Amino acid sequence: MFDRFKRRSFLQAVVAVAATTAFGCNDDETSSDAGEKYFPQSVCSGDPRPDSVVLWVRAVDPDNAGANTQVRLEVSTSESFSSLVLDQTFTAQAAFDHALKVKVTNLSARTTYYYRFSIDAGGQKHSTVTGRTRTAPAPTDTVPVKFVFASCQDYIGRYYNAWQHLLQLDEDLDFVVFLGDYIYETTGDASFQSVDGRGVIFSEPEKALRQGTGLTAFYAANSLSNYRDLYKNLRKDKVIQRVHERYPFIVTWDDHEFSDDCWGDVATYTDEKTNEKQTERRRNAEQAFFEYIPMEHGESAAGAIDINAVVSQPTRIYRDFEFGQNLKLLVTDTRTYRPDHLIPEDAYPGKVAVPAEQLALVLPTLPEPVQAQLQSDMFAYVDIDAAELRLYKDLLTGVYVQQAVAAGLTAEEAATKAATWITGGQALLYVNQVLNAVNQARVAAGEDAIPAIPVDGTPRGLAFAHMGKTGLFGIQGSRYVVVKPIFDLYAAIKYMGSAGASEGIFGNEQQAWLQESVSQATNAWKIIVSSISLTTMVFKLSDKADVPDPTLRQDFYFNVDQWDGFPTKKQEFLKSLRDSNVQNALFISGDIHASFASVESGIPALTAPAISSGSIKELAGLAVIGAGFSTGSTVYRYIVAELDKSLKEAHPGMEFVDGDAHGFVVLEVGASEAKASFHLIPSTEIAKDYSLRQPSELTEKFTRRDFVIKDGTITAA
Incomplete structure (x- = not known):
């Protein structure tokens, strides 16, 4: 022995x-x-x-x-x-x-x-x-095409149990798509x-x-x-x-x-x-x-x-492949040509991004309740450069420099950034919050409080604070956890003003190639490979009365580094597929470390879980706790503990979601339908090296979910 x-x-x-x-x-x-x-x-x-x-x-x-x-x-x-x-x-x-x-x-x-x-x-x-x-099959072949798609294989402290399971299955695959x-x-x-x-x-x-x-x-x-x-x-x-x-x-990368x-x-x-x-x-x-x-x-x-x-x-690196009559595979690059995130990480929360004159252009196109909300005191702002507001500009500048230096900038760097951001329109929602904090310190020191700036007669506009930005430098309110309706409106206005460049995720040449390739393809399936997930991830907290903080009772995009950060381009592109009557278009993607099967504005989309990288549930838990919410809070419950349920409730086209498993997807496409099998292992198993165990031990950890994609729908098999 x-x-x-x-x-x-x-x-x-x-x-x-x-x-x-x-x-x-x-x-x-x-x-x-x-x-x-x-x-x-x-x-x-x-x-x-x-x-x-x-x-x-x-x-x-x-x-x-x-x-x-x-x-x-x-x-x-x-x-x-x-x-x-x-x-x-x-x-x-x-x-x-x-x-x-x-x-x-x-x-x-x-x-x-x-x-x-x-x-x-x-x-x-x-x-x-x-x-x-x-x-690959010859162009005239009508054989089914079977492949795996997967993504995100962090090596640090983790093991490739998902790949090992694929080897155990001994699938007869034509190829593997790795999504970045x-x-x-x-x-x-x-x-x-x-x-x-x-x-x-x-x-x-x-x-x-x-x-x-x-x-x-x-x-x-x-x-x-x-x-x-x-x-x-x-x-x-x-x-x-x-x-x-x-x-x-x-x-693709x-x-x-x-x-x-x-x-x-x-x-x-x-x-x-x-x-x-x-x-x-x-x-x-x-x-x-x-x-x-x-x-x-x-x-x-x-x-x-x-x-x-x-x-x-x-x-x-964008390119396309044909696998007989049944499959045209279009591999895209969503990193090389994209512009900066719509909300800069250093955006000053108080800075007005959509002033009154721009907002007035779109207000008549919005539902009346939305118009009324956007004209409420919440969206009031002032021109901080006005002579009578000099005291307030100096106060905001001083606080900014203090906070920026604490974040690691030199005093000179902080002053330069303050001069860039604390100018023009500033939202009173944010300005008066800063003023309130200053006044507390003044009163505690025996000084008189500075009066708040009144909202009467002020214009209305959208500031970065209205989109969820709370700090000077950070991902909250810029790349993650962004207020959906305000962000969508801001994105649409920027899109119109820039002739689409603000959301030019593909760049002009790739965009033209993709549009032409999809529209001219005669294969039964046109599968678009996107490293970032097309499936919308929204936490709908606007109707959650038990969320104690009213500022959190809103609808949030979880991650706008993925396709949710390009909402206007996304809808425009999906509409072009529908208008061109492209049959059997399907998106496959990764990036977000979760499994999704959803229909996005009429187009099916599948997202593979990570091979080994931390699941979205794990990362969301770290983020929520880091933001100061306990595991017993309602915010933690909706965003972490009930993540799958919350995402599905907010997305009527979501057929399947699993935010806490690793694995891969096997996809087989035929002449009229595609079959997708999600092979999933719990996140608790990813730090264990199953290559040194009996094969059955790993097999027992995996579960499988099967779906059929046909005529623009996804149904459980």
């Missing part, structure tokens, strides 16, 4: 050997240990088309790590490699971290191919494990990552961005070597290696491949206390992505893909 330690060591050895011999034997002269030494990230494939596929390996000779490596690639229709369709040598260049991507062409449609890479070192041949891939957040750029951000268990240590930490202080300090990737470390570390995981060895991947909640080359770590435009960092992130992800780039020629040529061109 094994003791506990020896049994664990034995199982680890068994798992390692099993992982390296997943699909067949290598040459007799090849050692699996040596293969892992020279190919530590194993192999993978991607972007399958009827006549081509991209194959990937990282080949390095540790005894000569600075030199290029000559690599032989063999491709065959037989697992024994008895007949080769390709046998060619390529160079894995040290300049690209010895990553090699080869586009193999002249292949047969919907055919399984086996492949392996090898090098000669020390007079001996060393090979990778045998990888397996599959090409393939890596996470931070090494232990306690606000959402575990600080226990496995982690990542940068080889060059001095080149990383140090975030936080003391025990909560962590690093964020910055240099090319930092980003490469993240991919190299993650792809040493045996479970994800086996998934890549088995299925071709189609990958979201934010964490560069930086959390980014837009273009702009990060958001400091919530706009500082300028976070980081062009070089973005370029580093993209290069590592292009090195490690098995994808083609535009009209790539056969052979080794020149990474240098890819990174020197304008960024483009």
Whole structure:
């Protein structure tokens, strides 16, 4: 009998050997240990088309790590490699971290191919494990297409039990769509990552961005070597290696491949206390992505893909695929071209964003009760630059500088920002709250109180405070927890005033490509791949009389970094699909770490849960407690404890929601209907390594929910 330690060591050895011999034997002269030494990230494939596929390996000779490596690639229709369709040598260049991507062409449609890479070192041949891939059906084929879509695989302190379960199922898949957040750029951000268990240590930490202080300090990737470390570390995981060895991947990126909640080359770590435009960092992130992800780039020629040529061109990862008559897959990029969040993180709560003259233009189009509300005292504001209000402007400026310095700005930086924000229209809702706090201190000090500014005769407008912004710098009221009706109105006004640029999530070129591709597609299904979720997430607290604070009795968007932050563009695009009579349009997405099946303005949408990243319920709980609400409060109950129920109550088109499970979705599309299966494991299991347990233990933890998508509807199967 094994003791506990020896049994664990034995199982680890068994798992390692099993992982390296997943699909067949290598040459007799090849050692699996040596293969892992020279190919530590194993192999993978991607972007399958009827006549081509991209194959990937990282080949390095540790005894000569600075030199290029000559690599032989063999491709065959037989697992024994008895007949080769390709046998060619390529160079894995040290300049690209010895990553090699080869586009193999002249292949047969919907055919399984086996492949392996090898090098000669020390007079001996060393090979990778045998990888397996599959090409797409021919354009005329009418076969069903079956694939998995998944997202968000944080490595820090978590395990890939979802991927392991996919391997257990042994699904006959055409491919896997990965929807973004393939890596996470931070090494232990306690606000959402575990600080226990496995982690990542940068080889060059001095080149990383140090975030936080003391025990909560962590690093964020910055240099090319930092980003490469993240991919190299993650792809040493045996479970994800086996998934890549088995299925071709189609990958898009979201934010964490560069930086959390980014837009273009702009990060958001400091919530706009500082300028976070980081062009070089973005370029580093993209290069590592292009090195490690098995994808083609535009009209790539056969052979080794020149990474240098890819990174020197304008960024483009949006692309489309056809899988016979049944599927057109349109892979979008919702990070590279998007504008800043509509509400800046450093927006001053009192600043009027929609003045009276702009509000007057839209008021007649709104229902009378809404018109009356928008003309109430709650929306009164004054021009703080008026001479008679000089005392109040000085007071607001002084408070701003004090708070900004406390937040980490220098006095000079704080004064500059104060001059930018405390000017023009200022909402009395906020101004008089600040004044009230100042007066309390004055009275306590024996000084006279300063009179509040009266609302009589003042204009009405929308300020950032009306949208939920309460502090100088932060995500509340900017990227998260935003008052829905006011935000929607503000977004619509900005959209009209900017000719749509304020919500230009796709950019002009991608937008034109997407519209044309969808409208011209003749395939039975047109599936749009979006890294961010299309499903609306609203907490409808406006009718909850037991919420004690009246300012919280409103309807809130939970997250406007996703499609809810582009409400006008979203409705415009969905309307274009309906007006163009696009049949069987379907969105698939990830990002939000929750499972959704919903119909959005007539268009079905499916959102996959995270593979391993913290569930939305976990993150919402941290946020609500951090905002000062106890676990026994009504706010905690509606937003956390009853999260699924609350979201479904606020969304009549929501067929299914699970905000606390991890997993993936299997989707099969036929000529007239699609079948989706959510495979889910509780969040409590994600920090446990099931690769060292009996397979049945993991199987028992999973549940399955099945749905049928047909004629624009989603129904439980």
